[in-house]
Amino acid sequence: MVSLLAVPWFVLETTGSAVLTGLASFATTFPTIISAAFGSSLVDRLGFRAASVWSDLISGVIVLAVPALFLTTGLSYPLLLVLLFLRWLTTTPGETARKAMLPDLAEGAGVRIERAAAAYDGVSRGATMVSAPLAGVLILWIGPSTLLFVDGVTFLLSALLVGTGVSRVARSGRESDGYLNDLRAGMVFLWRDRLQLSATGMIVIVNLLDTGVTQVLLALYARDVAADPRAFGLLTGVLGAGAVAGTIVYGAAGGRLPMRLTYGLCFLLAGVPRVLVLALGAPFPLALAVTMLSGFAAGAINPILGILQYDRIPVPLRARVIGTMTAAAYVGMPVGGLLAGSLSALAGLHVTLLAFTGVYLVISVPPFVFRSWRELDQPHPAGV
Template structure:
């Protein structure tokens, strides 16, 4: 049956759209109310640090609860927390410390839902008769498409209704996602419990990841890229839109162009990826996804040029997550799926809290242009391992991981 599979993709689209609205609304809200790049970086830290904690320690609970129940509960709680932000701001008032606390709790509770939906995908795709290669591309394409729509929409809505009311829309999107999964996705089996309890189950996921050299290496690479992406998306683009372009819509358009290019890249990879060398494709996509779009901003190119280059970088990024998804679903045993994916997610998120703080602090010390150039250099260096490191040769051996499940 395809209905549960389509419902899962739809629910994830709502959740990702809401996340994108929040990602753009929060830094603009902080800049608008404080005028401080450093405080904007601190707010970014409050957004990303709980994602690391939740992904690391909550994924085992996702296995225990079952993927469907965990997804619904996560979206329901996080949606209510998000709704509290505009409610407090418009009534009793919202202090900066309280905003940080709500941001922390919002992302602490939202991340298990993301893990649960991703863990459900292989079973629902199999039931729908969809190959795992196409399912991972479709899942990533939906995420990219939601980002593409959500980012420019957020830029417009910031001007129209303000960042605080934009968070209201974010909260509603989470509640709708919970409703869709509860009503349209069948109950899934729980992961196996170790008689030794929670810590043994948590250790099992970490041990599996540690022993898989390829996935461990890929995860380490993503750690650095996510650190950079967080600093760019949540701090540097907001400052670029305010100080260089002078229009919040530029913030949304650049983020949306990245998403639009990535949607097209995901579609192209889904159609032609089987004929491409995975290792070289992965390395080239990483380089093109990071370096050009930040370098063009650092060089002060006209905004239309920056927009076009960002879209091209997004196109390259479209092939990254489907390849990672194929590796995960082909190599991770089903009973360990949520906890291993959670461990990888936690590791991948580990640098994100630092990214926002680093971007805000470095900009305050050296200026926006110098910070963008520094980020460009790190993007270039982190793209090199797939071309030179021995562990990455295994990537070309995982040509048909869907058959290994």
């Protein structure tokens, strides 16, 4: 989250261009598609814990290189794009590995998967809640380049925590058939499971929109409307705060809620209100309140998706299918930053926010109308 705030502001500060900020967003999102598509086979070969540790170590070194070069020999914009590309190329295998090991760790700890999935997502949301407003303040205090030093160190700490504090988890038990065959196996499984295919399609679009909002539109809003980078951090932070609360509530009560209706309503509320309130030019305190409400709704989305994956994906295919779904979910993200930056430059921030609101609304429809979503209330055991 520190990177997601510091890098757009760094680019805006050094170039003053919304289009170049969108291009930097492209460089941070496009490699995740490649990495997620082909990295799951590497995760299987290395093992879940080792893949997580190596991913964080390499990512941390690359992040540290950005401010180090900027403050010493100089950092050109093309070189920044290359470093951003490499940094996100190495990050996704670690995320896949940590998600794939969660069911086994939960079983070993005697924790229900609903509670474990909610806790896993809640920690991520909590990091957003804390780091986003903190990053907004630190951008003013120490500058975005120095802030990236802090971000690089956090990757190294993550590698240390996972390497020394997480039990070794057995590998999938299935040997790799090669990168292309592994990718094909994941795609075939996903294509046959229409519920997960529909859910992935929704996430493709919403990730596209969220990338444009988070990495471009909020930065432009903070600069052009609020005239304060702390607004960027506060909006992102209260979204995370609401999501933490929503995740906690779902972890406690999710087993008693209808999954399809819960998912559909939360998906709708997570996207539409927080962008619409900015488009309508509401007072900033009201924008913060609505954003927190949207975050609360978003808190249930990832745990439900996680439960859906763990219930329906056989263990030997877990890393490969999750990697395939991650790659598919990320495919629109590079377009989101470019679209937000380009449309803002052509039509203005207000029109862009309204356009994004409309798409958020349309993409929230499937759980309410598609028959395949009825299966969400009747999860199948993995392997069926």
